[in-house]
Amino acid sequence: MQYDLIDLRLFVAIAEARNLTRGAARVHLAPSSASHRLRLLEASIGTPLLVREPRGVSLTRAGEALLRHARQVFAQLEQMHADLTPFAQGVRGHVSLWANTHATHTFLPDSLAAFLQRYPQVSITLEEHTSPYVVMAVARGEVDVGVVAESVAGADVELIPYRADRLVLIAPADHALAQRASTLFAQVLDYPFVMLHAGSAIHTFTMNAAAALGRHLEVRIQVRSFEAVCRMVSAGVGVGLVPLGAVPAGTSRGSLAVIELDEPWAQRDLKVCVRKREALSGFSAALLACLVGEG
Template sequence: MNISLRQLRVFLAVAEERNFSRAGDAIALTQPAVSRSILELETQLGLKLLDRTTREVVLTEAGQSLAARLGRVLDELDQTLLDVQGMAHARRGKVRVASSPTLSAQLMPACIAACARQEPEIQLVLLDRIQQDVLDSVRSGEVDFGVVIEPSAAEDLQTETILDDPFVLVVPRGHALAGHRSVRWSMLRGHALVLLDHASGSRRLIDEALLAHGVQAEVAQQLGHPTTVFRMVEAGIGISVMPALAVPPQGLGALVALPLTPRVQRQVMLVHRRNRAPSPLAQRVWRLVREIARQDTAATA
């Protein structure tokens, strides 16, 4: 049945007023419009709701049954719509965000602190997960949105790039390459490498860059966390290609990070399910994360 909310409200007004003219005045419609709406409703239902005389309107048995229930149903609908409308202006609530380890460590702390200052009634809950698990959490609706490295397959996701993060070479300070101001990718040929494993969103991009620049090198170790990679490089097991964002602000102590040329970078993105917009609260946190990322970019430019 193609019954409109307007038709139901018109019927309820007539049932209460027992008069088409008074019902029209109550809901700001002309008497012909009221009559037409009632006729359309009866046609859709396939039965008469009202008996009309020159003096009064009388509810049929079906009309009495509908009127008895309709008032409560429309009241509940009105309250539901008011509750949903209130979400647009809500200031308090919880927003769940998932991000991969490097981003959790180097970007998200500043975002959480900024949220606490600027949106004190929003609780930003961070889920620190490997990239594929972040994407799965977004797709399942477990989190409001994710912060990831450009995913290889994102047809079902809406993405926004918030940060370009270049790759750098990490070597011990006494290494032969440490004296260069920058290092060409081709100069990595023949060196043992310690890299992030394939659970990282960056590894695919690193492998593509090495292949594009003709670098053939032994991958001595593949690890899940940047700190472990740095310790392996300190121990002399190999040198590493890492995203610049993984380098702690205070530096690497016994290690040095050098620009790689030509510049190759990864894109840090915010992602949510396509065609399912985040809640108004989540959208505020989304904008906040974007702003913090841009501030970090400006500060390091």
């Protein structure tokens, strides 16, 4: 197959406009030139991409597939430009940091803001992954620094305490559980849950905890952030399991009840994960020091 980014941009423009002339205008090409390029693109791929209709065009199945992939290509290009821009603007350092959902949504925003205020010449790439995935990436040298809630047996990494936190149960203020100071996990499994999205560390952890008791959770809704979990629970959708650090400061007892979990696994302390502390580069070492309160 032979085609270039101009061809892909043209195809996306035509597909989104559902019209060859308007799509060509979006990428500043004459309709005749656009039509010629489109025919060459279809010949190169070996199948029609568009169905020409009296009032425009529609996508074939192949066209739908190409549109999906082309959008992903341009999204990756935009991310590449975003990653490279700081270097063109004179940023003199870069640190890659991976963290689990818990850390990303609770403590890291304040920690990273403090670090970047102190080191404005540094840029940070932050990615969210499960703790085991972060640990193994650090062990393989794929990432400089990680923040995790659990280790991986046999992984050759160092773990330094970052923040202490606990998982707690949250429930609507008028819920049957709201008056309890603490509860066992087994005692709440009959209630519907609001959960973080499948694939997140806490989703996997909670499902496994229920399975260990021979039970299955009734998941009423899945959302993308702890804030959304708290809001859904406050609205009466169900109960939730979140880190205490994710519960909004000053949460009113009038809208949300916080119940301690009387389980040994409820303690979910976060740790900074590095391959070898003494081998860290200057800015990675500075980030570590800032995270653990040494800088």
